[in-house]
Amino acid sequence: MAQNQFYKEISDAIVNLEKEKAIELANRAVNENMNLLDVIEKGYGDGIRRIGNLWEEGEFFLPELMLGGTIMQESMDILLPKLKSSGENIALGTIVIATIEGDIHSIGKTIVGTMLSANGFEVYDLGADIPAEHIIDTAIEKNADVIGVSALLTTTMFGQKKIIDILENKGIRNKFKVIIGGAPVTKSWTEECKADGFASSAVEAVKLVKELLNK
Amino acid sequence: MVNIMKFHDWLKDDSKIVLFDGGMGSEIFKRGIKPGKLPDMLNIENPKIIYEIHKAYYDAGADMCQSNTFGASFLNLQTYKVENQIREINKQALESIKKACPPNRLIVADIGPSGEFRPPVGKATPDQWVSSFTKQANHLADGVDLWHIETMSDIEEMSAAIEAIKSISEKPIISSMTYKKTKRGFYTIMGDSLEKCIRIQENAGVDVIGANCTLGSDEMVDLIKELKKITDRPLSAKPNAGQPRIDSNNRAYYDQPIKDFVSDIREIIQLGAKVIGGCCGTSPDTIGEIRKVIDSL
Numbered sequence: 300m301a302q303n304q305f306y307k308e309i310s311d312a313i314v315n316l317e318k319e320k321a322i323e324l325a326n327r328a329v330n331e332n333m334n335l336l337d338v339i340e341k342g343y344g345d346g347i348r349r350i351g352n353l354w355e356e357g358e359f360f361l362p363e364l365m366l367g368g369t370i371m372q373e374s375m376d377i378l379l380p381k382l383k384s385s386g387e388n389i390a391l392g393t394i395v396i397a398t399i400e401g402d403i404h405s406i407g408k409t410i411v412g413t414m415l416s417a418n419g420f421e422v423y424d425l426g427a428d429i430p431a432e433h434i435i436d437t438a439i440e441k442n443a444d445v446i447g448v449s450a451l452l453t454t455t456m457f458g459q460k461k462i463i464d465i466l467e468n469k470g471i472r473n474k475f476k477v478i479i480g481g482a483p484v485t486k487s488w489t490e491e492c493k494a495d496g497f498a499s500s501a502v503e504a505v506k507l508v509k510e511l512l513n514k
Numbered sequence: 515m516v517n518i519m520k521f522h523d524w525l526k527d528d529s530k531i532v533l534f535d536g537g538m539g540s541e542i543f544k545r546g547i548k549p550g551k552l553p554d555m556l557n558i559e560n561p562k563i564i565y566e567i568h569k570a571y572y573d574a575g576a577d578m579c580q581s582n583t584f585g586a587s588f589l590n591l592q593t594y595k596v597e598n599q600i601r602e603i604n605k606q607a608l609e610s611i612k613k614a615c616p617p618n619r620l621i622v623a624d625i626g627p628s629g630e631f632r633p634p635v636g637k638a639t640p641d642q643w644v645s646s647f648t649k650q651a652n653h654l655a656d657g658v659d660l661w662h663i664e665t666m667s668d669i670e671e672m673s674a675a676i677e678a679i680k681s682i683s684e685k686p687i688i689s690s691m692t693y694k695k696t697k698r699g700f701y702t703i704m705g706d707s708l709e710k711c712i713r714i715q716e717n718a719g720v721d722v723i724g725a726n727c728t729l730g731s732d733e734m735v736d737l738i739k740e741l742k743k744i745t746d747r748p749l750s751a752k753p754n755a756g757q758p759r760i761d762s763n764n765r766a767y768y769d770q771p772i773k774d775f776v777s778d779i780r781e782i783i784q785l786g787a788k789v790i791g792g793c794c795g796t797s798p799d800t801i802g803e804i805r806k807v808i809d810s811l
Contacts, residue, residue, distance in 0.1 A: 357699075360702075362704060406635065485757060485758070
């Protein structure tokens with residue numbers, strides 16, 4: 300019961316965007332040798348999921364989402380090294396994410412990367428204006444589960460299709476789930492370029508990746 | 515001076531609905547601009563296209579059109595590493611629109627967002643915004659009749675843009691935010707409520723308060739209803755033509771029938787909006803149809 304109270308305290312610190320408290324609780328969990336998998340899942344994970352819900356309800360907006368994501372990340376920076384040293388691998392999956400070549404818009408993609416990372420995925424954010432070939436090479440190198448490609452411009456969206464075309468040509472389409480996003484991306488475009496899914500917000504992106512990887 | 519009075523006269527004339535232009539970006543893309551290219555660079559590289567688009571809007575009956583300077587603030591140009599061309603990009607934009615503007619119509623300076631967000635989303639400060647918009651506005655101030663600050667998703671950035679323009683110009687200002695519809699009503703993506711945005715814009719002393727982009731024409735009807743309840747200022751509305759789709763040539767198109775858009779616009783006018791136009795996906799054809807509606811009122 301006391302432990303559940305501790306998890307709730309963590310979750311509340313995340314939702315209330317209390318950075319110092321979230322970090323203090325992470326340090327306490329490490330110092331007191333708590334079950335860190337439970338701390339992450341029932342404490343921090345619960346908090347970030349509540350932030351996602353508040354976004355969907357129109358209670359939280361970009362600043363809260365971004366702040367929550369970065370507090371979560373900083374807490375993870377304390378918890379993960381300890382977990383890894385004890386041989387646990389808690390990453391839910393590996394994701395390579397980028398804004399496609401010709402498109403310099405990075406905010407949306409960065410927010411998606413932050414939220415995926417905050418939700419326990421290992422994220423390689425390559426930045427903006429990245430050639431399709433480089434995205435794919437990195438995905439192969441990092442043995443990624445998911446490739447995420449963002450495009451804000453209607454003129455650069457076809458780069459998302461190019462990723463899938465290249466994967467097909469190389470015969471490795473089935474090795475990766477490919478998700479796409481960005482203001483102009485729709486369901487019909489997702490179907491047309493044969494992507495595995497699209498999301499219209501960072502919160503939806505997290506749900507989508509979890510669904511695709513059955514997490 | 516004459517034209518500044520003209521816009522104020524239009525605002526005072528209850529029977530006048532001011533017809534603004536439609537989308538610039540989507541018209542440029544129809545003409546095959548390269549991916550990732552900043553549309554504002556066309557002011558220098560292909561001014562003929564920009565002139566033709568302005569002319570098409572004026573010919574369709576627009577009372578006023580805006581310069582192709584949406585992305586030509588200092589900070590945004592810096593992102594594209596062309597900030598050293600800020601003068602030329604803005605000056606050439608003016609040349610194209612001046613050439614296209616018939617007598618007794620107006621030229622509007624278009625000021626779009628800097629692309630840089632404030633913390634915790636980005637790193638921009640209000641001082642950086644003010645400086646960036648002032649640098650752009652200095653190149654436009656003499657050649658235009660009024661200002662349109664648009665598609666702002668942060669009321670703090672809007673305030674910075676208004677402050678910048680008021681520091682160098684006394685010409686009328688239309689300030690237009692972009693809102694998304696949430697379960698709790700209309701908010702900016704940064705979490706500013708309608709009420710908060712309106713109060714700040716009123717206090718900043720702008721002439722017309724508006725909304726553009728993000729919302730399609732049907733949602734814009736709902737937004738204008740809300741705005742009418744909370745402000746007496748003249749209102750401006752420039753909605754999108756629905757949401758974009760992609761054709762077999764990988765080009766974006768908007769498939770909302772013009773008649774549906776125009777039918778919503780008719781309702782927006784009846785609700786009391788003063789300045790009417792379109793944003794992404796609207797074309798000179800759309801503006802021509804709205805002209806007919808206005809003339810029939």
